[in-house]
Amino acid sequence: xxxxxxxxxxxxxxxxxxxxxxxxxxxxxxxxxxxxxxxxxxxxxxxxxxxxxxxxxxxxxxxxxxxxxxxxxxxxxxxxxxxxxxxxxxxxxxxxxxxxxxxxxxxxxxxxxxxxxxxxxxxxxxxxxxxxxxxxxxxxxxxxxxxxxxxxxxxxxxxxxxxxxxxxxxxxxxxxxxxxxxxxxxxxxxxxxxxxxxxxxxxxxxxxxxxxxxxxxxxxxxxxxxxxxxxxxxxxxxxxxxxxxxxxxxxxxxxxxxxxxxxxxxxxxxxxxxxxxxxxxxxxxxxxxxxxxxxxxxxxxxxxxxxxxxxxxxxxxxxxxxxxxxxxxxxxxxxxxxxxxxxxxxxxxxxxxxxxxxxxxxxxxxxxxxxxxxxxxxxxxxxxxxxxxxxxxxxxxxxxxxxxxxxxxxxxxxxxxxxxxxxxxxxxxxxxxxxxxxxxxxxxxxxxxxxxxxxxxxxxxxxxxxxxxxxxxxxxxxxxxxxxxxxxxxxxxxxxxxxxx
Numbered sequence: 001x002x003x004x005x006x007x008x009x010x011x012x013x014x015x016x017x018x019x020x021x022x023x024x025x026x027x028x029x030x031x032x033x034x035x036x037x038x039x040x041x042x043x044x045x046x047x048x049x050x051x052x053x054x055x056x057x058x059x060x061x062x063x064x065x066x067x068x069x070x071x072x073x074x075x076x077x078x079x080x081x082x083x084x085x086x087x088x089x090x091x092x093x094x095x096x097x098x099x100x101x102x103x104x105x106x107x108x109x110x111x112x113x114x115x116x117x118x119x120x121x122x123x124x125x126x127x128x129x130x131x132x133x134x135x136x137x138x139x140x141x142x143x144x145x146x147x148x149x150x151x152x153x154x155x156x157x158x159x160x161x162x163x164x165x166x167x168x169x170x171x172x173x174x175x176x177x178x179x180x181x182x183x184x185x186x187x188x189x190x191x192x193x194x195x196x197x198x199x200x201x202x203x204x205x206x207x208x209x210x211x212x213x214x215x216x217x218x219x220x221x222x223x224x225x226x227x228x229x230x231x232x233x234x235x236x237x238x239x240x241x242x243x244x245x246x247x248x249x250x251x252x253x254x255x256x257x258x259x260x261x262x263x264x265x266x267x268x269x270x271x272x273x274x275x276x277x278x279x280x281x282x283x284x285x286x287x288x289x290x291x292x293x294x295x296x297x298x299x300x301x302x303x304x305x306x307x308x309x310x311x312x313x314x315x316x317x318x319x320x321x322x323x324x325x326x327x328x329x330x331x332x333x334x335x336x337x338x339x340x341x342x343x344x345x346x347x348x349x350x351x352x353x354x355x356x357x358x359x360x361x362x363x364x365x366x367x368x369x370x371x372x373x374x375x376x377x378x379x380x381x382x383x384x385x386x387x388x389x390x391x392x393x394x395x396x397x398x399x400x401x402x403x404x405x406x407x408x409x410x411x412x413x414x415x416x417x418x419x420x421x422x423x424x425x426x427x428x429x430x431x432x433x434x435x436x437x438x439x440x441x442x443x444x445x446x447x448x449x450x451x452x453x454x455x456x457x458x459x460x461x462x463x464x465x466x467x468x469x470x471x472x473x474x475x476x477x478x479x480x481x482x483x484x485x486x487x488x489x490x491x492x493x494x495x496x497x498x499x500x501x
Contacts (some may be wrong), residue, residue: 001022008490009331011309020190022214031213041071041410042176043170048192053365057267067289091466093229096287102314134360154326166193166195167194167196167197169184169188169191169194170184170185170188170198171184172197173188173221174198176200176204177204177214177217177218177221177247178214178218179218179221183221183222183459186222186225186325187222187225188225188370188495189225190226191226191228191229194228194392199229200228201231201471203227203228203232203316204217204228204234206219206232207235208233210236210246210249210250211246211247211250212250212253212254212397216253216254218252219254219257220253220254220257223257223258224257224258224260224261227261228259230260230261232260234264235260235267236249238264238267238268239264239267239268241266242267243271243281244271244285244288245285248285248288251289252285252288252289255290255291256289256291256293258294259294260336262294267294269298270293270294270298271284271288273298274287274293274328276326277321277324277325278321278325278328279321279325279473280325283325287328290329292329292332296332301331301332301334302331302332302337302343305318305330305331305332305333305335305338308335308338308339309338309358309449312342313342313352314353315352315357319355319358320358322358323359323361323362326362327362327365327366329365330361330362330365333365340363341361341472344358344364345360345361345364345368348360348390348394348416349390349394350394356394356397359397359398360393360397362397362402363397363398363400364397365402366401367400367401371400372400374404375400375404376389378404378407382411382422383422384422384426388426389476391429392426392429395430396429396432396433399429399432399433402432402433404435407432409433409436410431410436410440411425411432413436413440413441414431417444418444418462418476428463431466435468439466440466442491442492443462443465443466443473443477444462445491446477446478446488446491446492447462447465447477449485449487449488449491450477450481450485450488453481453484455481455484455485456477456481461489474492478492
């Protein structure tokens, strides 16, 4: 077999575009001989067509340009790019005309095109020799799958060159977002389908642009790793349009990341329902930050419970709405649990039509039977009868929410300092609801100071003065005497602007 002509001679004879054409024609003549479809049997080694394109043409139709919409395997694209670099590095120096280089770049894109004219055999042999020489000389820089020795042996390719390092979710979360190795490993279990940083980068960059801190983002990943695959921007925009501020959204999403998996329509309809029930957007936003708000179904849980309270218990929608503003999670209970709560309220003898009934339900919701019994024993230890205790609960249900040590302090102050008898407190349990440090003690000290200065004479019980609003108490007992007794201002601990009204 005649030895191929040197590369330099081939380069001087042909332009880059011509080399591509000559390669095409050379391969046609080389491969379509007596044994048309098995070039390995003819030459003992794969043809350059198989090396470069991973396929052997069976006819002219196989050489047609693929549609531009066809998908190209990334390994093939990488190989073509590396082959172009080899051309530029080792063959361009043989050319003086730079236009040939540009023409070669253009011809590389559509190297298969029908209608090429058949050039001379000399040029064809030069082109074939050139490609074979380049492949032999630079076989180490060609991906293992495209080397002539590995075309038909995947095992040899794998042993010769290690595969490309795959995308690591763990490394990405540690390096890019500061998670610990343990946190990243745990999060990666839910992200096995994430093969690149494209979606996570989009997710995290958008959150950063909306004011989320690194600690916010870390919490979101730890609580719900799948959030990084959500198209968050349209949801975020729609919730802003619904009237939720950006700062509130940051807090809501950080508190309950699973909201990102809810549909836009689902969240907006939920907001509209609770907005009507609360009658306050500020209160609504506050409740949005609680987990139950999104986990509880409005259709399956909230509405049936609300219907039960209105139709069975006789609570009007207005009263129910007013009561639910303080403890809306009561409506999130299972219906049988709510029915049990109603039976407990009935056992205390509070009529369902009483204004205290919705409040009693709310109080009992937070106090189980064991705590209720413990509170009953405490009051009995103070000399209260069971009847006194039940009466106090019916008139002031929130008495059950006060801790026993705090109740002990209040009762001791009223008995030892004010001089009330235990029976007086039993008949007026409302005085136990007043703040001891902010209202009871300051007002008692103000009145005692005025009496010591002979500026005021008591004309009623202390209980009456405790019930006055702050504004009325200040106008009657602080402002008129603040010049004569400056200490009054210090006792009541009021801002100067409020005192000088």
